[in-house]
Amino acid sequence: MSASTQGAGVRPFLIGATWTTGQGTPFESINPANGARNGLIGSASREDVDLAVRTAKAAQARPEWRAMLPHRRAAILHRIADLIEAHAEELAERQMRENGKLRAECVAQAAGGAAAYRYFASICETMPAEVAPSRGDHLSMVLYEPFGVVAAITPWNSPLTLESQKVAAALAAGNAVVLKPSEFTPTIALRVAELALEAGLPPGILNVVTGLGAETGSALVAHPDVRLISFTGGTATGKAIAREAAGRMAAVALELGGKSPHIVFADADLDKALQGVLHGVFSSSGQSCIAGTRLFVERGIHDAFVARLVQAAKALRVGPPDDARSQVAPLSSFVHRDKVEAMVDMAREDGAEVLAGGSRPADPALADGAYYLPTLIGGVTNDARICQQEVFGPVLCVMPFDNEEDLVAQANDSFFGLAAGVWTRDFPKAWRVARAVEAGTVWINTYKTLSVSVPFGGFKESGSGREKGFFGIRTYQEAKTVMVGL
Ligand code: NAD
Numbered sequence: 001m002s003a004s005t006q007g008a009g010v011r012p013f014l015i016g017a018t019w020t021t022g023q024g025t026p027f028e029s030i031n032p033a034n035g036a037r038n039g040l041i042g043s044a045s046r047e048d049v050d051l052a053v054r055t056a057k058a059a060q061a062r063p064e065w066r067a068m069l070p071h072r073r074a075a076i077l078h079r080i081a082d083l084i085e086a087h088a089e090e091l092a093e094r095q096m097r098e099n100g101k102l103r104a105e106c107v108a109q110a111a112g113g114a115a116a117y118r119y120f121a122s123i124c125e126t127m128p129a130e131v132a133p134s135r136g137d138h139l140s141m142v143l144y145e146p147f148g149v150v151a152a153i154t155p156w157n158s159p160l161t162l163e164s165q166k167v168a169a170a171l172a173a174g175n176a177v178v179l180k181p182s183e184f185t186p187t188i189a190l191r192v193a194e195l196a197l198e199a200g201l202p203p204g205i206l207n208v209v210t211g212l213g214a215e216t217g218s219a220l221v222a223h224p225d226v227r228l229i230s231f232t233g234g235t236a237t238g239k240a241i242a243r244e245a246a247g248r249m250a251a252v253a254l255e256l257g258g259k260s261p262h263i264v265f266a267d268a269d270l271d272k273a274l275q276g277v278l279h280g281v282f283s284s285s286g287q288s289c290i291a292g293t294r295l296f297v298e299r300g301i302h303d304a305f306v307a308r309l310v311q312a313a314k315a316l317r318v319g320p321p322d323d324a325r326s327q328v329a330p331l332s333s334f335v336h337r338d339k340v341e342a343m344v345d346m347a348r349e350d351g352a353e354v355l356a357g358g359s360r361p362a363d364p365a366l367a368d369g370a371y372y373l374p375t376l377i378g379g380v381t382n383d384a385r386i387c388q389q390e391v392f393g394p395v396l397c398v399m400p401f402d403n404e405e406d407l408v409a410q411a412n413d414s415f416f417g418l419a420a421g422v423w424t425r426d427f428p429k430a431w432r433v434a435r436a437v438e439a440g441t442v443w444i445n446t447y448k449t450l451s452v453s454v455p456f457g458g459f460k461e462s463g464s465g466r467e468k469g470f471f472g473i474r475t476y477q478e479a480k481t482v483m484v485g486l
Pocket of ligand 1: 155156162180181213235237241289290390463
């Protein structure tokens with residue numbers, strides 16, 4: 001491995017086999033749990049991005065990776081998984097320092113990242129091409145080809161899993177990748193890319209450029225040699241990327257925001273539902289695209305259920321991510337905490353009632369971190385701004401519903417359509433609601449249960465395309481028909 005343009009004390013990024021601090025202005029990484037500096041990170045300029053894409057294009061054009069036999073490609077992906085597992089603690093620690101997530105969750109996500117590489121390794125090795133029914137004297141085949149250069153752009157909330165599920169699938173399909181991680185969580189991707197080189201991935205097949213969205217990200221999206229942009233992040237950014245990509249007909253896969261309805265019928269197991277609702281919105285401090293942030297409770301049990309919820313939310317232990325007793329960690333950055341705070345103030349101005357939380361914790365030991373209390377908001381209807389806009393923090397809006405029809409209308413009255421949860425003992429009712437709700441994932445009597453083996457993505461403004469599952473590899477492939485005259 002070689003290095004160029006090494007700025008002193010600046011974390012370099014990876015183009016081909018070269019670590020470089022680039023020509024952009026380095027930026028700070030800050031630990032949101034205590035405000036400590038993690039370090040200075042190199043920033044990729046437009047020229048650096050151009051070099052990364054050209055390097056990826058050249059590497060993908062060589063047969064080394066593109067034409068590697070599938071079982072050999074799979075073996076390299078398995079080796080990357082082995083190395084992620086071997087470095088799970090270190091990677092988890094890195095993520096915890098950068099986005100403030102609970103250590104236990106970070107460790108679980110490192111395992112999830114490795115699992116994504118194994119899953120797509122197995123698909124790579126076993127994926128069939130198709131022979132379509134012939135409508136004449138010919139053989140009709142459908143083959144699946146890589147796009148070439150894939151740009152992967154990711155958010156800060158779960159880089160260990162989100163980056164792996166994109167990169168593993170794109171590599172399994174035979175593409176080269178230029179990954180731009182969030183500026184708030186820049187170094188997980190850098191470390192995984194280093195491990196990938198160690199695992200035998202040919203240089204240039206995975207490149208990582210760090211930097212800000214408006215500079216490094218937009219330069220990557222605008223690059224003419226990027227054929228697919230796989231983006232996870234906010235809906236406004238996703239729309240801007242889709243507009244840019246449309247100009248040159250580059251493909252996009254967009255995993256965007258959510259405002260997911262979480263539904264509790266009177267006949268549910270209310271103890272389990274209560275735990276599901278709490279976990280659904282307050283785990284990861286609510287910084288989850290699938291967080292169940294609009295709670296609909298059947299009117300007959302609404303007041304009693306909400307009273308229990310208020311008590312339970314107030315009892316959650318807010319604390320540092322490296323303390324095993326903590327249940328709710330800080331938000332991922334100070335700027336994000338301020339945004340969440342402003343949105344709760346907006347709800348107050350709109351006449352909402354704050355039933356729990358609604359402020360920073362009073363504990364002086366947490367004063368230096370980006371903490372915000374688990375917050376419950378009542379006295380709102382579904383058309384309130386706080387019920388329609390994504391907060392991406394520990395904020396739950398609580399509303400009653402009268403019957404199934406009223407419920408489905410309210411649940412679907414949202415620009416988003418990422419996920420939903422239903423709690424009831426009446427399975428036919430759960431089934432009807434699951435089919436009627438416009439969401440990419442619906443949970444019945446569970447919430448936030450995730451698996452790499454099923455497709456994930458959103459309806460409406462929550463995105464387009466799917467990741468994960470067998471379907472997930474198709475996102476990174478172009479179908480090609482080959483007809484042979486007989
Ligand atoms: P964001 O849209 O601000 O940023 C996401 C990424 O895009 C970052 O790497 C950022 O640097 C980059 N970016 C920003 N502007 C860009 C531009 N103009 N061109 C190219 N790249 C640009 O989102 P965020 O704040 O990092 O993440 C939170 C959002 O992500 C929430 O809306 C959340 O719902 C969503 N999210 C969705 C999923 C999903 O799978 N649907 C998963 C996690 C997070």
